[in-house]
Amino acid sequence: MSNLLSLQNIWVEYGDKVVLERVNLDIATGSFVSIVGPSGAGKSTLLRVILGQEAPTRGQIWLDGAPLPPECGPDRGVVFQRYSVFPHLTVLGNMLFGLECAQSPFLSRLLGAHRRTAIAEAEAMLDAVGLGDSRDIYPAQMSGGMQQRLAIAQALIKRPRILLLDEPFGALDPGIRADMHGLITRLWRDYALTIIMVTHDIKEAFSLGTRVLTIDKRRRDPHAPHRYGATAVYDLELSRKIQPVADGDKSITVDVSGNN
Numbered sequence: 001m002s003n004l005l006s007l008q009n010i011w012v013e014y015g016d017k018v019v020l021e022r023v024n025l026d027i028a029t030g031s032f033v034s035i036v037g038p039s040g041a042g043k044s045t046l047l048r049v050i051l052g053q054e055a056p057t058r059g060q061i062w063l064d065g066a067p068l069p070p071e072c073g074p075d076r077g078v079v080f081q082r083y084s085v086f087p088h089l090t091v092l093g094n095m096l097f098g099l100e101c102a103q104s105p106f107l108s109r110l111l112g113a114h115r116r117t118a119i120a121e122a123e124a125m126l127d128a129v130g131l132g133d134s135r136d137i138y139p140a141q142m143s144g145g146m147q148q149r150l151a152i153a154q155a156l157i158k159r160p161r162i163l164l165l166d167e168p169f170g171a172l173d174p175g176i177r178a179d180m181h182g183l184i185t186r187l188w189r190d191y192a193l194t195i196i197m198v199t200h201d202i203k204e205a206f207s208l209g210t211r212v213l214t215i216d217k218r219r220r221d222p223h224a225p226h227r228y229g230a231t232a233v234y235d236l237e238l239s240r241k242i243q244p245v246a247d248g249d250k251s252i253t254v255d256v257s258g259n260n
């Protein structure tokens with residue numbers, strides 16, 4: 001099995017507060033990893049570290065066998081629960097903004113043929129998330145579900161291989177959530193993504209993920225709550241829904257899924 005990401009002995013400390021300790025994690029190309037755990041355990045912190053937004057206090061992260069570059073790169077996209085989109089830009093403007101930053105940091109505006117190509121790419125991605133008819137409206141005119149579709153499209157237009165999702169559907173109604181589950185599963189397959197998703201919804205974690213990881217503290221000191229950090233305490237590989245990968249995945253998995 002090819003590992004896209006490898007976290008080795010990752011620690012995150014703020015002063016004398018230990019948030020994450022000894023996190024060792026190999027993430028296979030094409031997997032869909034759900035991360036669950038109590039509030040404050042350090043799930044978002046772990047995503048920030050993988051994104052390159054925050055450096056771990058100790059430990060190393062490898063991406064494709066090389067040290068993770070110390071900044072957010074186009075190979076990693078992210079969607080948060082809220083506020084991932086820019087309210088002062090239209091849907092299309094939101095899509096182009098990401099590309100402008102990635103492709104012409106000095107020009108800051110896409111011009112001519114580059115701009116036309118970018119618009120075509122943005123429109124194709126908006127179609128893929130079901131926002132083909134919404135390119136000229138503003139986020140305030142959209143429902144929560146539509147805003148999350150836009151946030152996903154915005155993350156995907158840079159063609160990341162890894163998509164990080166931090167409770168992306170947490171603020172949505174159950175019906176809309178079900179639609180989004182269908183969407184994210186389709187995008188995961190169509191774009192051969194590796195997804196790492198934090199969720200508080202255990203059912204969502206199991207129904208979407210190929211692997212469910214629980215982050216929690218292994219030990220607690222009642223007199224010093226910050227003394228110990230959280231780590232991966234349960235790590236379940238689910239045998240169904242394995243995304244076919246090019247090099248023939250031969251991993252051994254345990255089926256813990258009773259039903260669906």
Ligand SMILES: Nc1ncnc2c1ncn2[C@@H]1O[C@H](COP(=O)(O)OP(=O)(O)OP(=O)(O)O)[C@@H](O)[C@H]1O
Nearest residue numbers: 014017019037038039040041042043044045046200
């Ligand atoms: N910059 C910081 N300085 C100090 N403490 C921080 C900082 N960022 C995060 N923390 C602390 O790290 C711990 C983990 O926070 P984090 O947001 O990663 O938890 P979480 O598992 O995502 O929680 P939730 O489920 O509520 O989103 C919390 O106790 C938080 O207060």
Ligand SMILES: [Mg+2]
Nearest residue numbers: 043044045166
């Ligand atoms: Mg969080």
